[in-house]
Amino acid sequence: MSRLTREAQLAVLRSRRHPYTDADLEHAVHLVAVSGAAALLTPLLARSCGRPRLLTVEGLLAGLFLCALERPNAVHLSRVTDVLHFSIPEPWRRRFGVKDRSDDSCGFEAAYAVVRRLFDAVLACVGSSPLPRNRRLPAETAAALRSQADAAALAGRAELLRVVVNGIVEASLDPVRPVLDRHWDGSIGIDATPVATYARGTKTGAPHTATDPDAGWYVREGDHRAPDTAPDGSAAAPAEPPPTPRRTAGRRTAGKRATGAKQQRKQRLLKRLFGYSATATTSSASRPARTAPCRSKAAGTVPPSPRR
Known part of the structure; x- marks a missing residue:
């Protein structure tokens, strides 16, 4: 990346920069404490020798929370870097172990690292x-790595990830938890939502894996609505059978038949993506509704397991 490109991207970050107050930081730190993620991860990342880290786990999670509260659909580490090093008050930077950096491309790159x-x-x-x-x-290499892996260690990491992510989801409900607990009537539903990856999926039996090798293909075929239900949920009129095509000879008719078969395949295949299946438990009542901590089986955002 050229210097001019870096400067242009930094200019965009600066244009969106705004100072955070002590109340904003106290709210973010409170959410981190409620989630319990920092308490679980900090001992695992402690160093017995070498240079101390220039950012605490609490600070990283607080920066992620601040970015998520501001822009839930776009949490980027570049934005987290800009918040922690250039947008929060100095006492909070000292608490998070953040070092003062020059507000230029060199300082930002060091902070981002x-x-x-x-x-x-x-x-x-x-x-x-x-x-x-x-x-x-x-x-073959992927199969060998899977066979040589420590299954117990991987299971322990998966359980830690489940606890950390569920704690983060639970922290997002902290402000309304008393109301939700008071009005919940015991109704629970489970939903598996596909989460697409940036990786390009490979065919089954391909000689190479994808760049996200733990993902899988999610395929949804056909119309999952009830036969007598319209797309808006209302009762639909019974569908009439399609007219029988007239049989005529010639290349033009054969082309129409091929086009019709392709359209039918597209209609049957409503959704196909390469990703994970995030399983969430949702509880609701006649009054408010709440979403319980997300549960999932393998690695990904929660990490969800491939739904093949």
């Missing part, structure tokens, strides 16, 4: 996959 290293260290503690991320591996 600190955030990225700690984020990768956290992922290493909770990563339940024996395969490296962002790499395409030969299928």
Whole structure:
């Protein structure tokens, strides 16, 4: 990336920058404490020797919470870096162990490296996959890594990830928890939502894995609505059978038949994506509704397991 490109991206971050108050930081730190994630992860990342980290786990999670509260659909480490190093009051930077940096491309890159290293260290503690991320591996190599992996260690990381993510989801409900507990009538539902990845999926039996090798294909075929239900949920009129096509000879008719078969296949295949299946438990009542902590089976955002 050229220097001009970096400066342009930093200019965009600066244009969106705004100072955070002590109340904002206290709210974020409270959510981190309620989630229990920092208390679980900090001992695992403690160093017995070497230089101390220039960012605490509490600070990283607080920065992630602040970005999520501001823009829930776009939590980027570049934004977290800008918040922690250039947007929060100095006493909070000292609490999080953040070092003062110059507000230029060199200072930002050094600050980003600190955030990225700690984020990768956290992922290493909770990563339940024996395969490296962002790499395409030969299928034989992937199979060998899976066979040589320590199943007990991976299961422990998966359980830690489940606890951490469920705690973060639970923290988001902290302000309304008393109301939800008071009005909940015991109704519970389970939903498996597909979560797409940026990786390009591979065919079954392909010689190489995808760059996200633990994901899988999610395929939804046909119309899952009741036969007598319209798309808006209302009762629909009975569908009339399609007219019988007139048989005529010629290349034009054969082309129409091929096009019709392709359209029918598209109609049957409503959704196909390469990703994970995040399983969430949802409880509701006649008054308010709440979403319980997310439950899932393998690695990904929670990490959800591939739904093949």
